[in-house]
Amino acid sequence: MRKxxxxxxxxxxxxxxxxxxxxxxxNTQAGALYGYQLLWAIPVGLLxxxxxxEMSGRVAAIAKKxxxxxxxxxxxxxxxxxxxxxxxxxxxxxxxxxxxxxxLALTLLFDGPEQTYMLLGAVVLLGVxxxxxxxxxxxxxxxxxxxxxxxxxxxxxxxxNWDSMAQGFVPxxxxxxLYWYFxxxxxxxxxxxxxxxxxxxxxREEGWTEKDLGVNRANAIVGYAVGGLLSVSLLxxxxxxxxxxxxxxxxxxxxxxxxxxxxxxxxxxxxLIGVLFAFGGAAVDTCFSAAYNLAQFQGWPxxxxxxxxxxxxxxxxxxLAAGYVIVSTGVDPxxxxxxxxxLSVVALPLTYLPILLIAGNGEVMGDHVNGLIAKTLGWAYxxxxxxxxxxxxxxxxxxxxxxx
Amino acid sequence: MRLQAVSTALFxxxxxxxxxxxxxxxxxxDELERGVLSLGNAAGAGQLLTVGVIxxxxxxxxxxxxxxxxxxxxTHEAEKLQDAEADPDLRxxxxxxxxxxxxxxxxxxxxxxxxxxPLIARDVGRRLDTLEHRATQLAAKL
Numbered sequence: 001m002r003k004x005x006x007x008x009x010x011x012x013x014x015x016x017x018x019x020x021x022x023x024x025x026x027n028t029q030a031g032a033l034y035g036y037q038l039l040w041a042i043p044v045g046l047l048x049x050x051x052x053x054e055m056s057g058r059v060a061a062i063a064k065k066x067x068x069x070x071x072x073x074x075x076x077x078x079x080x081x082x083x084x085x086x087x088x089x090x091x092x093x094x095x096x097x098x099x100x101x102x103x104l105a106l107t108l109l110f111d112g113p114e115q116t117y118m119l120l121g122a123v124v125l126l127g128v129x130x131x132x133x134x135x136x137x138x139x140x141x142x143x144x145x146x147x148x149x150x151x152x153x154x155x156x157x158x159x160x161n162w163d164s165m166a167q168g169f170v171p172x173x174x175x176x177x178l179y180w181y182f183x184x185x186x187x188x189x190x191x192x193x194x195x196x197x198x199x200x201x202x203x204r205e206e207g208w209t210e211k212d213l214g215v216n217r218a219n220a221i222v223g224y225a226v227g228g229l230l231s232v233s234l235l236x237x238x239x240x241x242x243x244x245x246x247x248x249x250x251x252x253x254x255x256x257x258x259x260x261x262x263x264x265x266x267x268x269x270x271x272l273i274g275v276l277f278a279f280g281g282a283a284v285d286t287c288f289s290a291a292y293n294l295a296q297f298q299g300w301p302x303x304x305x306x307x308x309x310x311x312x313x314x315x316x317x318x319x320l321a322a323g324y325v326i327v328s329t330g331v332d333p334x335x336x337x338x339x340x341x342x343l344s345v346v347a348l349p350l351t352y353l354p355i356l357l358i359a360g361n362g363e364v365m366g367d368h369v370n371g372l373i374a375k376t377l378g379w380a381y382x383x384x385x386x387x388x389x390x391x392x393x394x395x396x397x398x399x400x401x402x403x404x
Numbered sequence: 405m406r407l408q409a410v411s412t413a414l415f416x417x418x419x420x421x422x423x424x425x426x427x428x429x430x431x432x433x434d435e436l437e438r439g440v441l442s443l444g445n446a447a448g449a450g451q452l453l454t455v456g457v458i459x460x461x462x463x464x465x466x467x468x469x470x471x472x473x474x475x476x477x478x479t480h481e482a483e484k485l486q487d488a489e490a491d492p493d494l495r496x497x498x499x500x501x502x503x504x505x506x507x508x509x510x511x512x513x514x515x516x517x518x519x520x521x522p523l524i525a526r527d528v529g530r531r532l533d534t535l536e537h538r539a540t541q542l543a544a545k546l
């Protein structure tokens with residue numbers, strides 16, 4: 001009974017922690033511009049993150065290795081360093097966007113100087129990361145993020161056209177580059193590398209063993225699946241509210257109007273609290289992920305439960321500070337998010353390959369080596385992300401950074 | 405080595421696109437069109453804000469901050485267009501776009517000052533509706 005309760009808590013935290021500013025930006029803009037037409041891209045990204053999250057959790061539990069420990073082992077020094085450098089750059093850019101998002105959410109709730117709220121947000125995150133245990137951090141932000149289900153309630157409130165929605169899950173042939181830019185963005189937003197860095201390192205932090213493979217599967221599959229419902233909800237709300245009037249919700253405030261139209265001021269406040277926790281949680285994830293990567297690559301002790309993880313502690317504080325410095329330059333967090341999401345695709349192949357190789361290695365994984373389904377899906381997605389890696393910069397150029 | 409060079413070149417190119425690397429010369433048709441559509445979008449988003457105020461189903465601080473953000477966006481776009489050079493065939497459209505941007509910012513500013521007043525919200529909503537239509541018509545001509 002206790003085990004089931006633990007699994008349930010983990011799933012709930014995974015659901016609430018699924019969404020970040022990248023998901024919010026791409027799902028709402030996709031719904032606003034294309035109605036339901038891009039719904040199909042959400043399960044594509046979702047299945048991919050489920051496959052690799054489950055694999056990385058399994059590798060962490062059996063091989064006792066987190067993602068960047070595998071990178072350090074599998075790649076030569078130069079390739080490993082390139083992978084590390086690109087992952088750190090993109091993770092810190094994402095961190096900056098999340099801190100910016102926290103600042104924006106606080107400003108919308110309380111008014112006042114945006115920069116002050118970004119600084120306040122960064123300081124609170126510093127305190128949370130320093131003083132709270134890994135479990136408490138996960139639970140607080142995970143449970144707080146559940147308030148984002150106000151978007152699901154809003155989507156149902158608007159009474160969407162179910163036929164159109166069903167058709168949206170079937171890809172159409174489209175010739176516009178902007179459509180494919182958003183398709184790529186939706187998949188990439190679900191597939192952000194920092195999610196895997198954090199998931200695999202978190203599994204090691206919690207000391208997962210063979211006994212926890214059920215928990216791993218539940219978190220990766222059930223947790224992400226229900227979390228994916230939030231992405232669908234964001235798109236549907238945007239399709240119902242913004243698409244008919246031709247408005248592109250390029251400001252965070254505009255994106256919050258859906259729950260307000262459904263439930264008034266209460267819906268608005270719940271949505272703002274939800275994004276605050278979602279962005280805050282994602283900021284913690286990205287901050288820790290960057291530090292995990294550096295420490296694992298360098299062979300330093302890492303994690304909140306390690307003995308003397310001084311260099312890891314200094315690293316995450318430094319990355320948090322770097323993220324704040326970036327966003328304090330006045331760069332628009334929403335625009336920063338779009339670039340971070342699309343550019344992160346370039347780092348995906350080097351990130352996921354070591355997991356795929358080790359999870360498929362019978363000598364290391366024993367009975368828990370990839371079965372036929374995991375192997376097929378894993379390699380199919382690897383091909384997909386290689387294609388996305390080539391397509392991402394082309395689409396970014398061709399659409400003028402998503403501006404059309 | 406080759407992989408690093410290719411990666412560095414690719415990344416640099418992408419960042420330059422993102423930073424809007426100056427391509428020199430006067431503003432092009434599609435750039436002006438994008439600017440005008442951006443202004444129209446700010447007007448459209450502002451209109452949606454007024455609905456909440458009219459129905460008294462929103463939060464005052466939220467309306468104030470959102471108006472400020474949208475007005476800043478419109479002002480920034482107008483400033484960019486004002487500063488850009490234009491060929492003779494685009495000068496009139498550019499000038500109209502700059503005026504539109506200022507008018508949209510002014511309308512949003514009125515709601516920012518009085519975010520709880522439904523009468524002002526109705527008036528702002530009507531103004532933004534007109535301005536959005538003007539932006540759409542101007543973009544269609546480009």
